Amino acid sequence: MSHCLEPSPDRLPAALNEYRLLGRSGLRVSPLCLGAMTFGTEWGWGADRDTCRAMFDRYAEQGGNFIDTADFYTEGTSERMIGDFTKADRAHFIIGTKYSLKTRDGDPNQAGNHRANMVRSVEASLKRLETDYIDLYWLHAWDFTTPVDEVMRGLDDLVRSGKVIYIAISDTPAWKIAQLNTFAECNVLSRFIATQGHYNLIKRDVERDILPACRELGVGVMPWAPLGGGVLTGKYGRDDLEREKKLLESGQAKPFGEKNRFVGLTEQKLHVAGVVRDVAEEIGATPSQVALRWLLTRRGVTSVILGVRSVKQLDDNVGCLSITLSESHLDRLDEASRFSPGFPHDFLASDFVRRMVTGDAAVLD
Numbered sequence: 001m002s003h004c005l006e007p008s009p010d011r012l013p014a015a016l017n018e019y020r021l022l023g024r025s026g027l028r029v030s031p032l033c034l035g036a037m038t039f040g041t042e043w044g045w046g047a048d049r050d051t052c053r054a055m056f057d058r059y060a061e062q063g064g065n066f067i068d069t070a071d072f073y074t075e076g077t078s079e080r081m082i083g084d085f086t087k088a089d090r091a092h093f094i095i096g097t098k099y100s101l102k103t104r105d106g107d108p109n110q111a112g113n114h115r116a117n118m119v120r121s122v123e124a125s126l127k128r129l130e131t132d133y134i135d136l137y138w139l140h141a142w143d144f145t146t147p148v149d150e151v152m153r154g155l156d157d158l159v160r161s162g163k164v165i166y167i168a169i170s171d172t173p174a175w176k177i178a179q180l181n182t183f184a185e186c187n188v189l190s191r192f193i194a195t196q197g198h199y200n201l202i203k204r205d206v207e208r209d210i211l212p213a214c215r216e217l218g219v220g221v222m223p224w225a226p227l228g229g230g231v232l233t234g235k236y237g238r239d240d241l242e243r244e245k246k247l248l249e250s251g252q253a254k255p256f257g258e259k260n261r262f263v264g265l266t267e268q269k270l271h272v273a274g275v276v277r278d279v280a281e282e283i284g285a286t287p288s289q290v291a292l293r294w295l296l297t298r299r300g301v302t303s304v305i306l307g308v309r310s311v312k313q314l315d316d317n318v319g320c321l322s323i324t325l326s327e328s329h330l331d332r333l334d335e336a337s338r339f340s341p342g343f344p345h346d347f348l349a350s351d352f353v354r355r356m357v358t359g360d361a362a363v364l365d
Helices: 049-061 073-092 115-129 148-161 174-186 210-217 228-233 238-250 267-283 287-296 311-322 327-336 345-349 351-357
Strands: 032-035 066-068 094-099 134-139 164-170 192-198 220-224 304-306
Touching: 032 049, 032 311, 049 073, 049 311, 073 094, 073 115, 094 115, 115 134, 115 148, 134 148, 134 192, 148 164, 148 174, 174 192, 174 210, 192 210, 210 220, 228 267, 228 287, 238 267, 267 287, 267 327, 287 304, 287 311, 287 327, 345 351
Parallel strands: 032 066, 032 304, 066 094, 094 134, 134 164, 164 192, 192 220, 220 304
Antiparallel strands: none
16 A cells, blocks of 8 residues: 555655655645744744744745644744745645644643544634644644544544645554554544654654554654754764763753753764764765755655754755765664664564564565
């Protein structure tokens, strides 16, 4: 089912207007998605309105058409900015927004995946985005409480109403994505065409189950935090590692939402960042460009979500489309960032088991 959907490793995009199909759908999106979690200063580390406008315009001028936001981001400011920036040419842009995370403290029904929060959230997002429809509506994170049929029938109702065109799911286990889409297929309902996950050269867990499952199911994969919270840009060193260790020991590590938040530096992460830096120097690129290009070479990855706070950062990130990583470079990056897949993957990949399941004969796939 999925082979025809996967981007060819021999034909990687060289520009924002070299579009890709998102999962098993006809939707054409840019290979780099403009993430709007940085749109707004409410959290203390985002960009102001003028900077966001400049980033949006630069992205659009180069053919970028794919925007990612959420009702949760910067207390709604992100959605309001995107609505304002896209309204002059609304039909051109593919706007994705999300629901599920809390929008009011202490209210259990203004969070979660259930139908009540879904309906309330979509109406609020439509108003902030100043639009009649949302191109791609994301379930933001699985809550482990809402029944499968409630989620899929509720989302299908939004599609049938015309308020939502496609649906997608973020931050959810592979088995649950498979269960939800199987329910949708069996009941002729709208199914998820894409998923988002934390995926980069220092966080490759997605490759254990989510990436292969989505390739089989025809679900496009979109990595978030592709630069590992800035670690893969090369801006952190051993001094920062020691500083974080002291913060952790003293209980002063700052959480998400703080300007100088804890990024969880380790020796291994710095090692991977060092290899990325070495490869970048060899090909005349920046570390960010190497890390982003590596993601675009992964089978099953459709579009990478950028989290930039300035036009300079955006230009640097988009520059990843113009570089080439050789097989030697890819091998070095893979080796430096290798992780243990765990059971049953390592067991099934062992020579003994492979011989047993193939009858000790050569079987080509």
